[in-house]
Amino acid sequence: MSSQYSEQHLSRGVDHAAFPTFDPVGTVTFYRDVLKFPVVHSICAAGWGPDKHPDFIHFFFDIGNGDRLAFFYYFGLQPYGDQSAPGDSWARFDEDVPVFFRNSRHLALHVDSEEDLLEYRRRLDDSQWPCEMQVMHETIESIYTHDPNGYMVEITRALRPVTPQEDLDAQLTLEALCDVVSAGDASLDTLLARKAELIVDKAVAWEREHAALEVDR
Template sequence: MTSPGTDSLEHKVRGVDHAAFPTFDPRATIAFYRDVLGFPVVHATCALGWGPEKHPDFIHFFFDIGNGDRLAFFYYFGIEPYRDSEIPDLLHRARHLAIHVDTQEDLLDYRARLDRSEWPCELQVRHETVESIYVTDPNGYLMEITRPLRAITVEDDLDANLSADALMDVAADPEPTLEKFYARKAELIAERYVDEPAQVSFA
């Protein structure tokens, strides 16, 4: 027997892309997952005011936990844990499960299915290496369905690790900002690669 809502749509999800959570201590988070457990940092997305109005600047960084799955964290610049009125809303948006699909056709199939239901798609966006749709499930949990825009490269891994190291340095600042993060990342690039340009490719 076919369950309600499973009409003609073929099952196209390919498992977990990532699970995401907020962090208010990125230095400890990176030290724990990367340096203690050995989960490599494989991607980092930085955003200057991306998202809803008055959304704080943030960095979203990802650890490879094997089998193509990733564990991700959001760090919000300028937000004090447990002291800021924006914390409950940020926690709701940060905590989510992302499901992987392979193609835009698959993604649009799921968007159409959501839009025909009581839970329409709330946002569709392309950010750096993925395109995603977002919906809040009947329990109030945010869900993302995401598909790759391109293959992840060695340069992406290099950039992610530079981002992680820059974030660890800037998070120690009494007033960390995204601008300070970008400046520190530029310094690290100059320190590590100015004498070895052949190691960095932007092709």
């Protein structure tokens, strides 16, 4: 690749996120009829992929802002695992794995206002997939349900803008996390201790930089 692109952020966001479904009727009803996301594209695929790859339908919903949500329905393929429990049937975990870990795989959709959020809650509560919880997080408010495939769906609104200071805090947190995981000593305590060290290091570097600027003036 040309050097002019080497440092550029070329992504323009999500084109689509895709999941398998064993229940295309329920999936269309949930996303098209309840959430009002129009169907915008579909692919009828026969003989695609390697040997013994089943024929499938690949269909897309417009979820706003140019983003799409897509599903695969494979003909003749049956679900497996405990279908009574919410969760991705293609990524079943051991029964001892807690529900919160299963639900870490989810789709989050953004809305602009409390009014929009409550409208989606109304639509869900009027359907067979009612809102399961409404949570006020640190900077967002969200409602949650499970779609007909067992995938957790979150609809969220921002309570306030995220500040540059919070962006920096996130960068330091992830740097500390990578450090303690790489060292084989990962815990919340070791992460916070390493993060404190990074804060001190960056503060010292900042002071040196600004002291040098003062000398140059």
